[in-house]
Amino acid sequence: MEMAGTSTAEAARNLETSTMVRSWANTNPSTPGITRVQIRSVAGKLRVTIESSAKESPLSWGELEAECVYAENPASMRGMAFVARYKFGFLETLVEGNVNAGLLVLAAFYTFRDGSHRSDYFSREFFHEVAP
Amino acid sequence: MNHVAVEQLQECNSGTLPGLDQTALTGTWINTNSARSLIRRIEIAPGQKQLTVHIFGAEPGLPEDWGMAEAHPFAENTASGLAMAFSVLFDLDGIESLLQGYVVKGVLVIVSFTQVKDGRDRSSSFGKEFFYRLHGTAF
Numbered sequence A: 001m002e003m004a005g006t007s008t009a010e011a012a013r014n015l016e017t018s019t020m021v022r023s024w025a026n027t028n029p030s031t032p033g034i035t036r037v038q039i040r041s042v043a044g045k046l047r048v049t050i051e052s053s054a055k056e057s058p059l060s061w062g063e064l065e066a067e068c069v070y071a072e073n074p075a076s077m078r079g080m081a082f083v084a085r086y087k088f089g090f091l092e093t094l095v096e097g098n099v100n101a102g103l104l105v106l107a108a109f110y111t112f113r114d115g116s117h118r119s120d121y122f123s124r125e126f127f128h129e130v131a132p
Numbered sequence B: 001m002n003h004v005a006v007e008q009l010q011e012c013n014s015g016t017l018p019g020l021d022q023t024a025l026t027g028t029w030i031n032t033n034s035a036r037s038l039i040r041r042i043e044i045a046p047g048q049k050q051l052t053v054h055i056f057g058a059e060p061g062l063p064e065d066w067g068m069a070e071a072h073p074f075a076e077n078t079a080s081g082l083a084m085a086f087s088v089l090f091d092l093d094g095i096e097s098l099l100q101g102y103v104v105k106g107v108l109v110i111v112s113f114t115q116v117k118d119g120r121d122r123s124s125s126f127g128k129e130f131f132y133r134l135h136g137t138a139f
Helices: none
Strands: A025-026 A032-042 A043-052 A059-065 A068-071 A079-087 A092-099 A103-110 A121-131 B027-031 B039-045 B051-057 B067-077 B081-093 B096-102 B106-114 B125-133
Touching: A025 B067, A032 A103, A032 A121, A043 A079, A043 A092, A043 B067, A059 A079, A103 B067, A103 B096, A121 B096, B039 B106, B039 B125, B051 B081, B051 B096
Parallel strands: none
Antiparallel strands: A025 A032, A025 A121, A032 A043, A043 A059, A068 A079, A068 B125, A079 A092, A092 A103, A103 A121, A121 B067, B027 B039, B027 B125, B039 B051, B051 B067, B067 B081, B081 B096, B096 B106, B106 B125
């Protein structure tokens, strides 16, 4: 059984996270966005690795610790959602994931910090479990 | 999917971003579920580059009026000028609620990530609720 707390609140409950701790692949194999997500539990913390599509080989965003893990309701100890934040300098991406009926739903909010003309944008993609 | 390929996720400097058209998000939104929920009503007002979000809560133990917060709007893709989602954080004195909102076919979907910060006896929790817009309230 995988357990995870949060890095920001020592008093937070440790939630059971086994439904999230696995490898996930996009249900759309031709996505131009996020292709794979790996979620691990390391020393009680949830760690997230994201890969996205690129012209040649997949682009790894690297692994980071989830900011917080969330249960399905206030009385539950079953963790089924998380928030993580990637900071690339010119771009910040807030990633919010939740597991529902065996599917990982990932919402990503892309905020550009480079002063370019591009609109900040939002994506929502779906992932199924795969072998690690 | 509507978002862009990774080659567009590269640094560039080419002009100033105008504000997004916020009309798809603004107005007064009512929870479609009148039973127990986290949020009863949402009022979203336009701003120059941000939205102002006012939340009226429904969950016991949390305020009925969450107050107002500035929300960051997001488009469907980097080339779109139409805001269709937002993200906003509410500090509720010991509880933080990060709300993700997006509009699908006229329905506002709010995904909530509510984090316990003060050690109270409840788990941080996730939720999803649906809202319809009161007629005539869009700005």
